[in-house]
Amino acid sequence: MAKTSQAAGLHRASLAKLHELDTALELMYYGWRGMTLEADAYLAKQGLSRPHHRILYVVARRPDIAIGALIEILGISKQALNRPLNLLLERKLLTSKRAPEQHRSKLLRLTEAGRRIERRASDHERQVLREAFARVGASGAAGWIGVMEAIADNN
Amino acid sequence: MAKTSQAAGLHRASLAKLHELDTALELMYYGWRGMTLEADAYLAKQGLSRPHHRILYVVARRPDIAIGALIEILGISKQALNRPLNLLLERKLLTSKRAPEQHRSKLLRLTEAGRRIERRASDHERQVLREAFARVGASGAAGWIGVMEAIADNN
């Protein structure tokens, strides 16, 4: 875990701008950090981190997901999934059980405790977004979504 | 270096939405990835990665920066800076020299080759932004900037 205090990133506005879009580029960096900072601090207090949150986030939105599907969605190897997943199972933040028919796969679900931690961590992120949207109003929010969709679809 | 091919992240739009702002939350994730994907691929081809780019980016905008100041801006320890920085010096992407008076600090500058790589990597990121802004027009772009500033100032 990085030190959660003090600027662990580019110190904003201290750099000369070489190109017109440098400001936007830095805003993306700070935006990502700004959204995740409090959530990461909360997760660290729980002894968890970003990969655990990603697992909890996906399982919350796809109850009874199999491990193979989870691996595919997260885009990591099963070996990389193994450690954080086992920690979450040990902590009883999620459960795994065999499917009724399809005994080959294990189905994952959040426990009540897991749901609570997922919700609180994601709430920190959503709260940052909520405040930002409130500050700029509906048209600004629509613009933000339009730009982000254009960027996301760039893949 | 992660495999640069195939979805190394949440597979977009495949998850149920538990909260209204889940879409925005995921857009931030994909937006960050979308902006950095091609730049990271370019850097990987040069045998470099994100930390090297961050160093190049800052030095480009603060020529003659001392190592201590660079550490502060990057928000990492001098030991963590050491390896990527030495690689960049070995590759002659940047130079370090003692100050005329202040002999205590070393001053960093990009070489022509360093400037070129910094510019190309950052160009990939700016290009993604440029296209997204073009697609939504000036008012959308203004909205995006407003939201991102609100989020960035959340720190």
Place this chain on the structure above:
DNA sequence: ATCTCAAGTCAACATAGTTGACATGAGGCG
């Protein structure tokens, strides 16, 4: 000469990922 301070270096560790190899256990099928 000694003190301070920026920089450099070494060791040990944590986290998050990778490949490769192999084990286990359930279902499908001849």
Place this chain on the structure above:
DNA sequence: CGCCTCATGTCAACTATGTTGACTTGAGAT
């Protein structure tokens, strides 16, 4: 029944990026 497939689980070795702590070096200041 025996064998094959397939999802899962696990072990080992490695890379990259970061952390602390301890120590050295070299230049300037007193």
